[in-house]
Amino acid sequence: MATPKKGRSASAQSKPGRSLALILIAIAALTGGMFASGHTKPRLGIDLAGGTSITLEAVPEAGNEAAINKTNMDTAVSIMERRVNGLGVSEAEVQTQGRDNIIVNIPKGTNSEQARKQVGTTAKLYFRPVIATEVSGGAGAASPSPSPTGSPSDKPSGKATDKPEATDKGSASPSASPTTQGRAVTDALKADATPSASASDKAKASPSPSASGGTAADDASKLQEQYAKLDCTNAKTRSAVGDGVKASQPTLACGKNSQGQWQKYILGPAEVDGTDVDKAQAVLNTQTGAGWTVTMDFTDEGGKKFADITGKLAKNQSPQNQFAIVLDGDVVSDPYVRQALTGGNAEISGNFNQQSAQDLANMLSYGALPLTFREDSVSTVTAALGGDQLKAGLIAGAIGLALVVIYLLLYYRGLAFIAILSLLVSAALTYTIMALLGPTINFALNLPAVCGAIVAIGITADSFIVYFERVRDEIREGRSLRPAVERAWPRARRTILVSDFVSFLAAAVLFIVTVGKVQGFAFTLGLTTLLDVVVVFLFTKPLLTLMARRPFFANGHKWSGLDPKSLGAKPPLRRTRRPAAPVDTKEA
């Protein structure tokens, strides 16, 4: 039965200093990181800080104007929403306007260039067998590539090695490997191979030779003719090439090769497309030196199709053993295959950097837009919530907090300082983490999140209150402070963990299942709940343990909030009671 004493010496004498040091180091590190990264303020949502508003207009396709309807517009909105707000924390808003416009609002401080690309890119992806290819125009490397790709690091040349996956690690390829360098994120506003386009008959060929890898001989001479004339170095031609061609038809396409030259292609019908991609992610491929690549996991069906086509292609001669990965009409990559690839995944390499690889992976995961969009206007917008209102809110919040502090002081006196310090530590951690999450995952705080943080104060404070009340109960039982602090802890700890688990469960489920603002809310809830536990375990409890050694608290000074007399403690010997042993041993 001497356990409490033992427990106390174990936990009280070695740990408290260390925990406190740990949490102070964490705060120092986070603060340091915050200043080092230069992001000293959390990003604010569009309602608080304003931002950029992008208006996109759906581009009607010849012969298929009816495609611009409510269904497709809504689908486009939800895909764009997921692209700019994949984690739900970026506070970007997407809505339709009128019949054929979509407005995208992104908060201040977001990389608007990147966001514009993310929403505007159609991201139609096809795997097409290569029928013929050659360097186009001759002026290749010098071509200035005026198309507004905007990808921050689209260098005109880069490393070669394009390969669908490790199986084909090709040494010098027979065809001098005309690998193209990915225009990682192409500009959707141009060049799209839209599959639903009906009759646009440009580049029409004879009934396509299906999956056989398409021998060039089968192709209509018309396509050959166009191919001969095609000059990929001309941005205008390039953007027009392949427009309106159905996925099931052969087409022409352009792409840049490893030397930065434009390469032109005749491509067979699409064998696998973006809908066959289950999910994609950006990977830094250090093994082959390919740099940033995008790996795709196919759906079951997609995997089968991919295995089929690669199996057939592998039997062909160069260049017909290559297939082209075509994104919005541009050849991003044209690896060759030596054997069927049955792994159910593939890799796109090209001239990616981390950002462009992640953007592309993001787009492939969320699917292609059903329509093609043109950027209509870009403009800054002011905060929806006026500056006055924000100020009023802040003043009101500050008054509320001051009342909380006064209440705590009145009620808990000396103990209140521990509570207030804990709240400050909690606030410091929350603030720095949110500030740092701004640049890393585009986290932005909107007004509801600020209000949520205010409620979180209540939940955090509740952990202290539960604990303090336990301690006081122990004192009322006649214990002196130090044993009381230790004995109250296991029970308070259990209560805190059980109840915080419920909050965390809510956060986790909502974060996984939902999208958009609800997901953002779940993120904030999860973060504050975790911080609550961290602060109570690593700060409040150790601090109270340390303080319990101070005479001011230990002797129950009138102002300590732990004065046995004013707590109405009973003299210890008044009566005794048999201990409820089972519970105690379990918890202590």
Place this chain on the structure above:
Amino acid sequence: MSKLGTLGARLHRGEVGYDFVKNRKIWYGLSILITITAIVGLAVRGLNMGIEFQGGAVFNTPKNTSASVSQAEGYAEEASGHDAIVQKLGDGSLRIQVAGIDTGAADKIKDKLSDDLKIEKEQINAELVGPSWGDQIANKAWQGLWIFLVLVVIYLAIAFEWRMALAAFVALIHDITITVGIYALVGFEVTPGTVIGLLTILGYSLYDTVVVFDSLKEQTKDITKQTRWTYSDVANRSINSTLVRSINTTVVALLPVAGLLFIGGGVLGAGMLNDISLSLFVGLAAGAYSSIFIATPLVADLKEREPQLKALRKRVLAKRAQSGAQGETEADGADESYDGEPEDAAPAVVGPRNQPASRTRGRGRPSGKRR
């Protein structure tokens, strides 16, 4: 402090205490009344969904409009009778969004706006906008909510027991219904902020109930091993013993929200804050109330249907009848507290003075109810 501190001590010792369980019918009745009012309010007035959910109209004014954002907001709200979102664009034009407007109404508002803002009617461009909080977000949110509720009920059934899970669930529905109902009655527009507020309430309501249940579970551990108290008695004592914590937590959580609602929204007129802080305020208050007045008595009700506890109740009542009125007015009831196994707890050896820490007296709250 001393007042409250003493109250805490008295509650702790059971010298004072409110019989929450015995008077539960009153509170059930009150809650049912409020809930019905809320449902009627909801049915009659309906929720006034904001532009984020149902779309509406957008009016774009020409470049360099002279009116300020807040002026335009006033005009637009006056003209439409709905909340308006006004933003100033980079070129000085205004984008005014108003919820729930069809083409016909949009034309009228456009006329009115052109008068108010002194802009040629032709220069205001009106269009319909779709919701930014579309069906997909709403559907996924519902889906997430149901999955969470199922999981949390399972969790509570395991961590506590199914009766407590059920009671927590009822309390949750109670809180949400009241919050939504009051929202409908007040007639504020529902914005994404409101929804976030409701989700916060959902988390808080469960959190608070769990804290109260944790104490309940602890105190009723060995309930059948004694014959002094019924389950309801112990449940009641458990509420009373956590009452100080409940009051403090509620005050601390409500004060800042009240600040936002009454000072920010009311005095300083921060309109947008109202809708969020109202739902938070009502919900937090309802959450704290229901944990004590609804959830715990409900558990006691359910528990006392168990044959074991029914038998216990009979034994306890019989015993009380036997000992007569004697114990009823005893002043120092703390002596007679339930502490898990009182039957063999009989006058234990008086421990040495320096050993109180090794005695787990705190286990059984000596907060004996007066009978």
